[in-house]
Amino acid sequence: ESWLKHVNDYDNDGTVLMIQIENEIGMLEDARDYSKAAQKEYEKGVPDQLMSHLRKNRSTLHPSLLERWKQNGEKASGSWREVFGDDIYSDEYFMAWNYARYVQRMAETARKSIDRPLYVNAAMNSRGRKPGEYPSAGPLAHLKDIWHAAAPSIDLLAPDLYDKGFIDWTAQYRTVDNTLFIPEIRRADGNAAQAFYVIGEHDALGFSPFSIENGSDSPDAPSVKGYAKLRELMPLLTAHQGTGNMNGLYFDNDSTDRIIHRDGMKITANHYFTLPWDPRATDGSEWPATGAVLIRLAPDEYVLAGTGVVVKFENDDETTIKQNLGEDGFLNAGSDRKSPATWSGTKRIGLASVDEVAINYDGTMKYVRRYNGDETHQGRHVRIGVDDFQILHIKLYQYK
Structure with missing residues (x-):
């Protein structure tokens, strides 16, 4: 007392x-x-x-x-x-x-x-x-x-x-x-990914790894990079906390995918290693814990922030055929394909723009760079690598 x-x-x-x-x-x-x-x-x-x-x-x-x-x-x-x-x-x-x-x-x-x-x-x-x-x-x-x-x-x-x-x-x-x-x-390299998830998914009030002071102080350590990005993102997180506009993503070896439904849209998220071109995905390496927060700013506008995730946007009535893709992203020789298109529905969702941004203290966004076609897999998805923590500003559009 x-x-x-x-x-x-x-x-x-x-x-x-x-x-x-x-x-x-x-x-x-x-x-x-x-x-x-x-x-x-x-x-x-x-x-x-x-x-x-x-x-x-x-x-x-x-x-x-x-x-x-x-x-x-x-x-x-x-x-x-x-x-x-x-x-x-x-x-x-x-x-x-x-x-x-x-x-x-x-x-x-x-x-x-x-x-x-x-x-x-x-x-x-x-x-x-x-x-x-x-x-x-x-x-x-x-x-x-x-x-x-x-x-x-x-x-x-x-x-x-x-x-x-x-x-x-x-x-x-x-x-x-x-x-x-x-x-x-438990203190681990995946703590920052976990923090992104609980803040986005559950409006968590706080997240405290035990003996975090005994972790690495290297600027390249996942927790250091991740916490720095969370601190930068905080004005957006606090503005949207409790509004229902946020979702958290968390993936590891045992959990690699999630589907979210919003505004008549299906948002499919996956662990970055579900993509075919990173050798660590198939060489027996343990998949690192990855995580992100997805913030809905408007029906056609999102912020994705975190590490090691892939996100794809589709309309609910759009049926995508699973394709047999090579590591270059193109169809493998002899693959079955439906003609004239591999989808059905009234409209498709496209990526109008994907920009890496920084967050100012007042919550506004500062443009860093725009992703090109290869960085969005020719408009198929938005991704952040397992070795990076980034904040991406995404604008969508509908087309037939």
Whole structure:
């Protein structure tokens, strides 16, 4: 409490942006506490305060909690196992309620000293572990409703990401009742690509690789180049945050493509190594993590920023025939082809212009250079290489 008062009194320029109340709080080796005090609370059953919260917020409850409640008759009261099921996950619910109540008392004390956002971060329930094998009852996604009910003074529930499943974990923490903030993630060359993705896809508030200060300071390091480009892009990102005009792209060896539908248009995005001409795509090399943000400025105008992605624009009613292309981009000899055209539909979308740009402090764009035909594969797509971070301004047009 004295430290919080000190920060409030002396941090006039807002150096401290948020306060972490607890770090990876959770129960290990069992799903709940069996001490006399804990058992006394457990035998009281599910608190009315929690049941009231669940009824009021039924439409936004986590699917797993809602399903367990429904399977047990959606009781309005009862023991933890009567209401939520006869297994250790109900025990975890009990423990989550009490951890969150404890954190709420800490948050109330903090609010008396300082008015800054408060958050709690969680160690993930990954690798198929069950309660007790991971830090159970922490601010995990499947426990969010219990935490929100018991600790309303906490602004953010946040994930610490050190395992596989990056796309899935981030989606679980971006909900109507929680803003995504990543206070810890494994430090890696792909961090900048991940940051582009979560900001574009989930309007993420922040992204913090663990021990980033121990990473490379080389101007050529992916994180250095990527973070510099993110900083440059920030005026555009903040202007469009929360508007629904942004999408994030993230690709690696296991996930190489995505389709987005907007304005009657199909936007197909891929990992750069899905193109046929880079030898690293087929020589056994591990495909690096790549990512970007796609910002819709107008129905026919976009900004693409990031690294290692390929983006193609088509109308929804346009059917493209998959072609057997050589590394030069032309059809291989003897390829099947449809005559007179390899597409159908009323109109096609073309690339009117693709310009590399820089972003000024006020969010306006400064022209750097225009891409020529080879750099857009004769108008077929927009691309950014895996070794580059760029910002591209794209204008589209329709033609028959």
